[in-house]
Amino acid sequence: MRVGFIYNPESGSGKIEQNADYIVNEFKAKGHDIEVLKTKKPLDAKRYAIESNHDMLLVAGGDGTLNEVVNGIMPKAERPKIAYIPTGTVNDVAHMLGIPMNIKKAVKLILETGVVKKMDISKINDTYFTYAAATGRFAKASYDVKRKDKKRFGILAYIVRGITDLLFDYKMPLRITYDGGAIDHTFTLLLFLNGPRVGGRNLYLMKKSKLNDGKIEARLFERQRFWALIKVLTFFAIGGLVMRGGHRLSSSFYEIETLDPRSNIDWNTDGEKTEKNSVRIQVFQEAIEIFVSKRAAKYVF
Numbered sequence: 578m579r580v581g582f583i584y585n586p587e588s589g590s591g592k593i594e595q596n597a598d599y600i601v602n603e604f605k606a607k608g609h610d611i612e613v614l615k616t617k618k619p620l621d622a623k624r625y626a627i628e629s630n631h632d633m634l635l636v637a638g639g640d641g642t643l644n645e646v647v648n649g650i651m652p653k654a655e656r657p658k659i660a661y662i663p664t665g666t667v668n669d670v671a672h673m674l675g676i677p678m679n680i681k682k683a684v685k686l687i688l689e690t691g692v693v694k695k696m697d698i699s700k701i702n703d704t705y706f707t708y709a710a711a712t713g714r715f716a717k718a719s720y721d722v723k724r725k726d727k728k729r730f731g732i733l734a735y736i737v738r739g740i741t742d743l744l745f746d747y748k749m750p751l752r753i754t755y756d757g758g759a760i761d762h763t764f765t766l767l768l769f770l771n772g773p774r775v776g777g778r779n780l781y782l783m784k785k786s787k788l789n790d791g792k793i794e795a796r797l798f799e800r801q802r803f804w805a806l807i808k809v810l811t812f813f814a815i816g817g818l819v820m821r822g823g824h825r826l827s828s829s830f831y832e833i834e835t836l837d838p839r840s841n842i843d844w845n846t847d848g849e850k851t852e853k854n855s856v857r858i859q860v861f862q863e864a865i866e867i868f869v870s871k872r873a874a875k876y877v878f
């Protein structure tokens with residue numbers, strides 16, 4: 578197979594760099610023709626994916642690098658398969674797909690023990706995302722953390738940034754239309770999730786949410802004095818529990834319209850800052866093929 582190996586040497590603690598030769602040799606030993614495409618700056622991974630004519634893209638990086646590759650291949654009529662080696666800080670997608678954080682074990686999964694599944698990809702305005710779009714309280718943490726802090730402190734850097742966001746009162750008057758109706762309210766946090774994980778947390782109460790069901794699960798938190806904060810924290814602490822003042826929706830599309838003309842809402846998709854204010858979210862069912870563990874194939878698809 579013709580394999581393009583796209584890797585981000587800056588992802589996570591940088592361990593991928595010492596393992597790149599090992600990965601190349603393992604793929605060659607199995608008879609693959611592998612081309613190394615190392616990123617030098619943001620958006621290189623997307624460009625490599627756009628220009629690729631490989632049968633498969635082997636991607637090593639965090640959720641952000643995977644997101645760039647997905648944005649690169651989605652407009653193509655013939656999309657290469659994706660094999661993913663998680664080397665980022667949070668690696669939410671890899672946890673859902675059952676891909677080990679250990680590089681050698683991840684390579685073994687791709688070359689020997691894994692299976693290929695078709696996975697949904699979603700789009701928010703013109704940006705594709707693999708697992709999460711969010712706005713409001715805490716949503717900034719994942720893109721506001723500085724790269725050098727991520728490298729030094731790992732996931733703790735995100736937690737500290739999240740805590741500094743605690744006391745900021747997000748008030749977002751919005752109309753949310755979905756395939757079951759419409760809701761007008763003032764919200765503090767909106768989460769749109771492809772599967773049962775976000776922000777490094779497994780949401781075991783959302784285990785019915787599958788990665789190939791053609792639906793996006795929405796968890797919407799109304800703005801309330803004091804209680805909203807408790808409810809958001811409870812959601813993350815207790816596996817996705819939604820208390821009163823929260824909405825649980827499942828739909829193949831959403832329209833989110835800001836009702837305040839002065840609003841200044843930033844959207845976070847797969848951990849990066851992308852769209853602003855009113856957006857449309859839609860799902861492309863089973864849009865990409867990706868290597869997953871046998872266990873994930875059974876439980877999240």
Ligand SMILES: Nc1ncnc2c1ncn2[C@@H]1O[C@H](COP(=O)(O)OP(=O)(O)OP(=O)(O)O)[C@@H](O)[C@H]1O
Nearest residue numbers: 588589616617619638639640641642665666667668
């Ligand atoms: N060589 C590079 N130098 C600096 N930034 C890069 C480089 N290559 C890619 N990037 C950018 O780094 C961003 C973040 O990388 P990535 O998400 O892969 O790792 P991470 O942030 O450590 O992991 P996670 O998203 O799981 O927290 C990507 O969106 C990409 O644009």
